Amino acid sequence: MIAPKIKGRRLTALSMYSRLVMGGSASSADFVFLGGDVSLDLVNTTIVLNGRFTDLLTTPQRLSEWIAAAGLAPSASARLGTDLHGRVIELREAIRSACTALIDGAAIPGEALDVLNEALRSVPVPELRQDDGTLTLEPRVDLDRDPETLLGILAQHAAEVVSGDRADRLRRCDNHDTCTLLFMDTSRSRSRRWCSMELCGNRHKVAAHHARAVSNRIRR
Numbered sequence: 001m002i003a004p005k006i007k008g009r010r011l012t013a014l015s016m017y018s019r020l021v022m023g024g025s026a027s028s029a030d031f032v033f034l035g036g037d038v039s040l041d042l043v044n045t046t047i048v049l050n051g052r053f054t055d056l057l058t059t060p061q062r063l064s065e066w067i068a069a070a071g072l073a074p075s076a077s078a079r080l081g082t083d084l085h086g087r088v089i090e091l092r093e094a095i096r097s098a099c100t101a102l103i104d105g106a107a108i109p110g111e112a113l114d115v116l117n118e119a120l121r122s123v124p125v126p127e128l129r130q131d132d133g134t135l136t137l138e139p140r141v142d143l144d145r146d147p148e149t150l151l152g153i154l155a156q157h158a159a160e161v162v163s164g165d166r167a168d169r170l171r172r173c174d175n176h177d178t179c180t181l182l183f184m185d186t187s188r189s190r191s192r193r194w195c196s197m198e199l200c201g202n203r204h205k206v207a208a209h210h211a212r213a214v215s216n217r218i219r220r
């Protein structure tokens with residue numbers, strides 16, 4: 001199967017998230033794209049914000065905005081009904097369930113597999129394209145005409161994350177107390193601990209430095 005190439009606005013989204021974590025309010029562009037796979041970026045649309053679990057995809061409009069920000073469609077014009085929105089949220093939770101099971105070394109729950117397999121039925125069919133004399137086989141993605149393919153694209157990416165040869169690179173951010181983000185560890189040493197240095201890595205460094213300073217003061 002051929003997964004469509006995704007172009008996300010990773011750095012912009014990251015700075016948006018930093019602003020959110022600092023205490024701003026959720027708006028159209030406040031999504032994070034640091035999962036290394038669009039299915040993990042979907043899972044990461046629920047975040048812990050000021051100590052509260054926050055869903056960034058509460059409406060079909062928000063989902064349209066996320067689709068555009070994730071590079072799945074050129075604009076936020078995809079017509080999405082409440083039914084499809086509900087199914088994307090259901091798929092998101094199934095992907096989360098599958099990924100966390102894998103990270104914890106457990107079997108993927110049957111209900112999560114059922115939701116993923118149902119969505120896999122909507123994988124877009126491929127078509128031949130000819131550009132500048134080069135012939136390529138690409139998925140036929142038209143979210144305006146056939147919004148169901150969205151479920152197929154996301155499920156296909158998730159299936160490749162949990163069953164492909166990158167499955168052992170799936171990680172949960174080490175900052176368990178205030179971060180729920182998932183990502184693919186693509187570092188050569190396979191030692192990435194944080195969703196990002198900017199967010200949780202530096203927070204950890206500052207906390208560790210503070211703890212060392214306090215214990216030094218106590219010892220003196």
Ligand SMILES: [Zn+2]
Binds near residue numbers: 173175179194199
């Ligand atoms: Zn984190």
